[in-house]
Amino acid sequence: MDFSLLGPISVTTGSGELALGPAKRRSVLALLLLQPNTTVPLEQLIDSLWEDEPPEHARTVVQGHVSRLRATLAGGGAEAYGIELATHGSAYLLRLPEELIDAHRFGELVALARPEAAPRDAVPLLREALGLWRGPALTGTVTSPPFAAAAHALEEQRLTATEALARAHGALGEHEQAAAILYTAAVNNPLREGMVAELMRALFRTGRQSDAMEWFHRTRRLLDEDLGVGPGARLKQAYEEILRAEEAGNAVAAAATAPVADGPADASPGAARTGAGVPERPVDPRVPAQAGSAPGGHSGTPARTNGPPPVPHLLPRPPARFLGREQQLAALTAVPRSALPGESPLAVVTGPAGVGKTACAVQWAHTYAGAFPDGQLFADLRGFNEGAAAEPVEILRDFLLALGTPPERVPTSAQSASALFRSLVAGRRLLVVLDNAESSAQVRPLLPGGPHCATVVTSRSRLDGLVATDCARPVALQALGAAEGVALLGAMLGAERVADDPDAARELVALCDGLPLALRAAAAQLTARPRWRLARLAAALRDERRRLALLSAEDTGVAAALRMSVARLSADDARLLSALAASADGHLNASVAAALAGSDPQRIQDGLDRLTEMHLVDEESTDVYTISTLTQLFARDEGPADGRSES
The missing domain is CATH 1.10.8 (Helicase, Ruva Protein; domain 3)
Incomplete structure (x- = not known):
């Protein structure tokens, strides 16, 4: 069970995200998570939930939200995680292991990183920490001063970690990466002088003196116009350092490329493309979209930015104790190599629930991440989770933000967002991993079009549509020997x-x-x-x-995984699966299946084909089917769910 504060307030279990209810209930949970294992007085909750005078029944409202939260957590198996929402007089206590809270894990990772003393170790720690963020902190809470202050404090920690990551890259001589990291953050925080100062130094060390100086003058103008003050000491110091270095024959730039204490600097993957496609002036985020923009204020082409584009690293951590699958890993490796000129390679990893599709795809992605120096994107499409599958526009928004698109320029329609995504990545070497897909239609808007991009999709369905229309290469996973x-x-x-x-x-x-x-x-x-x-x-x-x-x-296991597969079946196919569970040894053909189901063999054949596509039965050869013992046991125990759609 994971609790998220670094983005939308959420609680996630192995079966999916728990339904937390309205904003005030999420806010109660957020306040308890901000003070874990500490009693929180009822009055503090009331003061935080109502910015103005609270209603007379405020105590009853809070008590009701706490009661519903307690039931929701219990339904998600909280007790097994050592989680308890307790009442202590007129106060509440959320008792839990703090490592279940993303903000706590974030703080621990940042504390472990030492960007100056051990930069090579600090980079993966800080990247993992920043990877925990899924949007603005405390999204979904009420807009009261206490929550605004808490969100601001968390955002400040994120910016500090971003600056630390840039310093670590700089200490390794990876100034292009440092500039890319700082650029996006500085655009979104234009008055953060320390960050702009470090961005100026990083740009200067990549040989882009004019860009560095322009950032100083731009920030000086903003400070004067917005706050009526001049540049602070850190900004002026960076400016003077660059001036002195230019006058001294770029001595600072030469010194910046010297080896660091913990080993020679690794070559930056993007070094050969320094300055490519970069305008001479940074974009002022206060300037509205120009005339001729697409509907909704979004330009038909990507917003031009100063500096190299961000390099997202969104892959989950590598699977623990991953073994075997050499044949499937080799098949994935062969997909990009066998693509025809101009094609964007696409592989579909398929197999039954619990066979390890995600682990295989993520293991391969980590192994070959170096072949995609412009970034790796990952998304769980939630095709076989509880609740609705992810909408493509939701995933595209996450991808576009990770690629540096300002939030106000992300299109609201899936078609426009897909077009912008393809345009942004057309010339990049990028890997996209789309996990847990429900259908080919869900995947298509998320496919990059560039010939140097590769996509790996995982699904319990064969996704024959992608094979037909996009030349996807299927990579089938079977049970282990x-x-x-x-x-x-x-x-x-x-x-x-x-x-x-x-x-x-x-x-x-x-x-x-x-x-x-x-x-x-x-x-x-x-x-x-x-x-x-x-x-x-x-x-x-x-x-x-x-x-x-x-x-x-x-809450993780074979039954939970199979339940999600069966939930996607029509009522007729679920009844057929339940009938097949009566097979004595799990081996059958269409005639045997028809006899078990009491139905017409031709109609049964269509149902068998659909169950095979979903990997709930396996077609060993023509008209020879098998159903695994675990699937039989599940179908016998659960039977077809009531109320399932007939379609």
Whole structure:
């Protein structure tokens, strides 16, 4: 369970995001999260929720919101995480491990980073910290002074971390990257003199003296017009340093390229493109869009910016204890290499729920991130989560912001946003990973068009439409074999523990149908019970009535994953799956399936094709189908859900 303050207020579990309700309820949760494991008086909550005089029934309203929050958290499995929303007299206490709060993790990562003393270590720490942000802090709370102050404090920490990341890159001699990081932040915070001063130095060290000087004069004008003051000491010092360096024959620029203490500077991936496509003057964010803009105030072409474009690194962290899949990783590597001239390579990683599609795609993306120096984008399309799948315009907005588009220039329609996205990335070497896609239609607006861009999509559906219209290369994932499954258990539990009980380890792989998700859940059960031998869990899993429950870790497990797949079926197909669960050995053909379902074989054939496309059954050869044991158990236990759409 993860709590988010660095963006929209949210609570996420393995099954998706919890429904938190209206702004005041989210605000109550935010205030409790800002003071975790601390009693928060009811009066403080009331004062924070109502900017003006609170209503007479304010206490009752707050108590109602707390009660609903408590029920929502309980429904999300809060107790298993050690989370409790307790009442102490006229105060409330949210007791939880603080590492579940993104703002706490952000602060810890920033504290660990030492940009000057250990810049090479600081860069990944600070990038991970800044990657936790999903938008303006405390989005969705009420607009009262206490929340505005708290949001401002968090935003100040983000800017400080951004400056620290730029200093770390600068210490490594990576001045282009430092300038790119500072540029976007400085455009959005034009009166932050310290940041502008560091941007001036970074620009100067890349040989762009005129740009650096223009930033000084622009900021000086803004200070005079908006605040009626002149430049401060830090801004003037940076200006004077650049003037002296120019007069001394660019001595400062030469010194800036010297090796740093912790090793020689790595070459910046974008160094060969210094200054390409950069205008002579920085964009003034206060100037409105020019005449001829697209509807809604958005220009038909990307906004011109000073300095290199941002280089987003949005990939999730690499999967833990990732093993095997050499054939599929090689297939992904072959997709960009085999693309025809002018094509934008596209791969679709498909397979059943729990087979490890996301892990495979993310592992490959991290391995080959260096081949895409202009950035890596990632989005969860929520195709098989609870609730509605992500709208393309929502994902495009995130991508455009990550690529440096000012928020006011992001189009509101999916068509316009898609066109702007393709235009921005047309000449870049960029990787896009689209995880958990529901359909080809959801994916198409998110595809980059440039020949140097590559896209990897994961889905439980085969997405045949992308194969047909976009020449997508399918990369199918199957369940792990016995040896691979035992190796995964060894990686999770330790080789010695598995070696002590090799027969039980192989039986566990079989009982888990070779699914990595099920094997990881089994490993979690054994990790929590260090005295158990593997044979003890294998004996428990032989009981088919308990197997799915045991192959769950809190709210993550095979049953939860299958539930999301079945939820996307029509009522007829869900009933067919339930009928197939009665197969004695999981092997059948269309005639057997028709007999089990009591239906016409031709109609059943269409249903089997749809279930195969969703990887709920597997077509081994013509008219030979198999259904896994775990899918059978789930279909028997749950049956078709009531009220599912017939379409």
